[in-house]
Amino acid sequence: MLAGQPIIILRENVERTRGFEAQRSNIMAAKAIAAAVRTTLGPRGMDKMLVSSSGDVVITNDGATILHEMSVQHPGGKLVVEVAEAQDGEVGDGTTTATVLVGSLMEEAERLLAQEVHPTIIANGYQLGMEKALEILDELAITVVFGDRDDLLKIADTAMTGKSIEAVKDKIAGIVVDAVCQVASETGQGTYVVDEDDIKIKTQVGDSMHDANLIRGIVIDKKRVFEQMPTKVTDAKVALLALPLEVTKTQVKSKIKITSSDQMKAFSEQERESLQKLADQIVASGANVVLCQKGIADAVQYYLAKHGIYAVEDVKEEDMKFAAKALCGAIVNKPEELNAATLGHAEAAEEVPDADLTVISGCDNPKAVTILLRGTSQLLLDELERAVYDAARVVQDAIEDGKFVVGGGSVETELQLRIRDYAATVGGRVQLAIEAFANAFEVIPRTLAENSGFDTIDKVVDMRKVHADGAKYAGLNVYNGEVVDMREAGVIEPLRVKTQAIKSATETAMLLVRVDDMMITQAGKPGPQ
Ligand code: ADP
Numbered sequence: 001m002l003a004g005q006p007i008i009i010l011r012e013n014v015e016r017t018r019g020f021e022a023q024r025s026n027i028m029a030a031k032a033i034a035a036a037v038r039t040t041l042g043p044r045g046m047d048k049m050l051v052s053s054s055g056d057v058v059i060t061n062d063g064a065t066i067l068h069e070m071s072v073q074h075p076g077g078k079l080v081v082e083v084a085e086a087q088d089g090e091v092g093d094g095t096t097t098a099t100v101l102v103g104s105l106m107e108e109a110e111r112l113l114a115q116e117v118h119p120t121i122i123a124n125g126y127q128l129g130m131e132k133a134l135e136i137l138d139e140l141a142i143t144v145v146f147g148d149r150d151d152l153l154k155i156a157d158t159a160m161t162g163k164s165i166e167a168v169k170d171k172i173a174g175i176v177v178d179a180v181c182q183v184a185s186e187t188g189q190g191t192y193v194v195d196e197d198d199i200k201i202k203t204q205v206g207d208s209m210h211d212a213n214l215i216r217g218i219v220i221d222k223k224r225v226f227e228q229m230p231t232k233v234t235d236a237k238v239a240l241l242a243l244p245l246e247v248t249k250t251q252v253k254s255k256i257k258i259t260s261s262d263q264m265k266a267f268s269e270q271e272r273e274s275l276q277k278l279a280d281q282i283v284a285s286g287a288n289v290v291l292c293q294k295g296i297a298d299a300v301q302y303y304l305a306k307h308g309i310y311a312v313e314d315v316k317e318e319d320m321k322f323a324a325k326a327l328c329g330a331i332v333n334k335p336e337e338l339n340a341a342t343l344g345h346a347e348a349a350e351e352v353p354d355a356d357l358t359v360i361s362g363c364d365n366p367k368a369v370t371i372l373l374r375g376t377s378q379l380l381l382d383e384l385e386r387a388v389y390d391a392a393r394v395v396q397d398a399i400e401d402g403k404f405v406v407g408g409g410s411v412e413t414e415l416q417l418r419i420r421d422y423a424a425t426v427g428g429r430v431q432l433a434i435e436a437f438a439n440a441f442e443v444i445p446r447t448l449a450e451n452s453g454f455d456t457i458d459k460v461v462d463m464r465k466v467h468a469d470g471a472k473y474a475g476l477n478v479y480n481g482e483v484v485d486m487r488e489a490g491v492i493e494p495l496r497v498k499t500q501a502i503k504s505a506t507e508t509a510m511l512l513v514r515v516d517d518m519m520i521t522q523a524g525k526p527g528p529q
Pocket residue numbers: 040041042043045062063093094095096097098158159161162406407408409444448476477478491493
């Protein structure tokens with residue numbers, strides 16, 4: 001009866017791809033995205049220049065930033081971008097590694113699919129391989145203790161190598177390690193936790209990158225509001241005000257009708273009085289520093305200056321919040337709320353000469369520090385800020401987990417060999433999938449060699465040979481091509497960077513490989529009815 005009559009189950013605007021085509025589409029997308037970032041991997045990786053539709057320019061070496069700016073459209077591709085985003089969010093480094101790894105896992109899957117290995121078997125093998133990989137990583141991991149400044153410096157250093165800010169890497173590594181150690185707190189079980197919000201990164205265009213500084217306190221990018229105020233106040237008692245210290249326009253506009261000059265006079269008088277009252281309340285509270293989120297009227301500035309108070313106006317809300325935390329004070333909305341409990345406290349507040357900055361140091365809460373970065377251009381500063389952020393995150397990861405692994409392609413080579421050995425013990429078709437999983441790791445040493453201009457096959461073979469002979473920390477010296485002990489060379493990374501990259505790359509590859517049907521609803525094309 002139904003012969004010849006098509007049965008319509010999907011709307012017209014749904015584009016459907018099935019079977020091998022669907023698999024191929026996802027594999028291609030993953031490979032393309034991995035290819036886009038792989039040239040940036042490692043110390044000798046290149047940077048990318050990205051220009052947005054509005055003309056904004058970003059120059060970066062950071063995988064997550066590149067992928068974010070690329071605005072990937074392909075649905076499978078978007079999942080790969082999510083891997084990089086998750087990596088950035090969870091650990092702060094290893095985004096390129098994770099992305100390149102998904103690409104490689106998908107490439108291996110492509111080979112298996114061509115040999116007619118079923119996607120379920122591939123996924124199963126990848127799962128087994130991943131479990132083994134995490135086990136091996138744990139064995140390979142080396143312990144780092146909290147006070148071990150040398151190793152922490154190397155970890156920060158490794159995270160920053162290859163960025164365009166390399167010239168100041170040593171100085172920045174020191175600042176970052178000190179900052180993170182300063183804010184770390186002991187949990188009681190011998191482990192440490194770090195609240196990344198305790199570290200504030202501030203940037204200022206102008207001076208050279210070498211003028212970066214760690215401030216045990218807060219930095220506000222504003223000068224004191226009035227020249228007759230002191231430039232420095234010691235034993236600072238800081239009033240944190242969210243209210244304006246001026247008569248705001250909206251107040252004036254509302255419903256006051258002035259008809260005579262007397263009324264006008266009375267009104268200004270009233271205005272003056274209310275401002276005077278505000279200023280009096282501040283002075284009476286004992287504050288000698290005022291951070292005001294809104295504006296401060298001239299009359300109030302003058303009055304505060306007369307009482308030796310240092311005041312800053314129009315402070316950003318996030319700076320106010322950070323100040324409240326650092327100074328152990330509270331932001332108040334009414335001047336009546338100013339008292340010993342709401343006033344913040346620090347050793348000193350002062351203006352930095354020749355810079356539009358106020359620094360408040362020796363805060364009551366020692367767990368609040370600011371990393372002040374400087375640079376000659378905003379582009380450079382942005383990249384420096386990303387590098388500092390990465391470095392702070394990896395030092396945090398290392399302190400919290402107390403574990404690191406050895407980089408330069410060394411863990412990946414070791415994983416490849418050991419997982420292959422494990423595959424041989426499994427047997428059956430799944431063995432093929434586990435071997436493929438193991439081989440996917442080769443992409444890291446291979447890419448490091450390639451980006452450094454060395455023969456990839458030679459280097460990969462060399463490394464494998466040295467590892468097979470028992471040198472488990474051997475990796476590639478990307479500057480001279482020698483295979484050396486990377487533990488000694490100081491190329492080390494937190495364990496978490498690798499575990500997270502492997503977990504999320506594998507999970508995404510497993511997800512993508514199982515897809516054999518994609519239905520994409522086209523926006524803008526209305527369906528029937
Ligand atoms: P990701 O976004 O994955 O962190 P990177 O461009 O930072 O990408 O490169 C990280 C890789 O570079 C890691 O495999 C790391 O071990 C390696 N690496 C970092 N510094 C060195 C070095 N000095 N010598 C060799 N390899 C290095």
